[in-house]
Amino acid sequence: MKELVVISGKGGTGKTSIVASLAVLAKRAVLVDCDVDAADLHLVLEPRVVRREDFVSGGKARVMPGHCTACGKCEELCRFDAIYFDGPGNGRVARTFRVDRLACEGCGVCVDFCDERAIEFRPEVCGQWFVSETRCGPMVHARLGVAAENSGKLVTQLRKVSQEVARSKGLELIICDGSPGIGCPVIASLTGASLALLVVEPTISGLHDFERIAQLCRRLGVPGLMAVNKSDLNAEMADRLEAAARRCGIEPIGRVPYDPEVTRAQVACRSVVETSGGPAARAIAAIWRPVEGRLRSCAASEAAGLVQLRAK
Numbered sequence: 001m002k003e004l005v006v007i008s009g010k011g012g013t014g015k016t017s018i019v020a021s022l023a024v025l026a027k028r029a030v031l032v033d034c035d036v037d038a039a040d041l042h043l044v045l046e047p048r049v050v051r052r053e054d055f056v057s058g059g060k061a062r063v064m065p066g067h068c069t070a071c072g073k074c075e076e077l078c079r080f081d082a083i084y085f086d087g088p089g090n091g092r093v094a095r096t097f098r099v100d101r102l103a104c105e106g107c108g109v110c111v112d113f114c115d116e117r118a119i120e121f122r123p124e125v126c127g128q129w130f131v132s133e134t135r136c137g138p139m140v141h142a143r144l145g146v147a148a149e150n151s152g153k154l155v156t157q158l159r160k161v162s163q164e165v166a167r168s169k170g171l172e173l174i175i176c177d178g179s180p181g182i183g184c185p186v187i188a189s190l191t192g193a194s195l196a197l198l199v200v201e202p203t204i205s206g207l208h209d210f211e212r213i214a215q216l217c218r219r220l221g222v223p224g225l226m227a228v229n230k231s232d233l234n235a236e237m238a239d240r241l242e243a244a245a246r247r248c249g250i251e252p253i254g255r256v257p258y259d260p261e262v263t264r265a266q267v268a269c270r271s272v273v274e275t276s277g278g279p280a281a282r283a284i285a286a287i288w289r290p291v292e293g294r295l296r297s298c299a300a301s302e303a304a305g306l307v308q309l310r311a312k
């Protein structure tokens with residue numbers, strides 16, 4: 001089984017539009033939306049949910065007013081200023097402390113240091129994850145609750161479920177819409193993947209983001225390819241991006257020009273390769289060929305590695 005992760009280093013590069021097109025071109029793949037903080041692949045693929053599960057993670061502190069002596073130690077120790085002196089009284093003290101659940105980061109320090117054991121800490125339902133059917137194949141996706149954290153853990157859960165779905169349906173490819181940035185969710189998206197496709201925009205910040213994400217791929221040992229989206233907006237910067245990619249050992253495989261057909265397709269809840277034969281659609285189809293070729297060679301080298309391992 002191969003996992004292609006499409007990443008961008010930042011939001012707004014058109015990564016998800018390209019993922020939706022690749023999903024159509026791949027024909028038989030499991031799709032997984034690991035951009036859990038701003039999931040939007042479902043807007044194009046119109047999933048029909050067939051399985052729905054709660055995502056339980058982390059926890060939030062809660063002061064039990066009946067046990068609190070209002071010593072104030074928890075307020076002092078909370079680095080996130082999540083504890084306030086405005087809880088109800090309890091017969092011994094006029095007021096107790098209270099946790100602001102939106103501000104609480106779930107570090108657990110207050111729980112450990114409360115001598116009265118007056119703070120409880122329970123795992124929380126932070127959102128839901130889904131397995132759905134789409135016109136392009138099964139899709140695994142999620143919805144995080146308001147102000148919910150632990151999205152790296154959710155990404156890991158989604159990838160695990162997508163692998164189970166791929167196995168159960170006999171599908172050999174997973175296409176993952178990776179998280180933006182270089183933090184925990186994108187590390188969770190990339191770790192152990194077969195191949196990363198870096199979708200970048202031709203701007204100074206695009207170059208900066210590319211360098212950060214390329215470094216992350218190198219550290220995680222994930223081979224990468226790069227495509228410049230809306231490349232004609234700044235051809236000189238597209239050249240610089242491609243030169244930077246070569247220096248990092250990442251192969252530039254194409255440029256997708258700005259094309260209003262991409263937006264028209266989105267409005268119609270379709271990918272551009274389904275609605276148009278225009279420049280963006282043709283460029284994405286041209287990008288898919290080297291991606292597919294590289295995935296095949298990953299599979300071949302994995303198989304050769306397995307044979308060698310068995311022979312030892």
Ligand code: SF4
Pocket residue numbers: 063067068069070071072073074075097113114115116117118119
């Ligand atoms: S440390 Fe415990 S007892 Fe002290 S104020 Fe906080 S919750 Fe109350």
Ligand code: SF4
Pocket residue numbers: 060061077078079080081082083099103104105106107108109110111
């Ligand atoms: S768990 Fe951490 S962040 Fe939450 S209230 Fe306690 S000390 Fe503050």
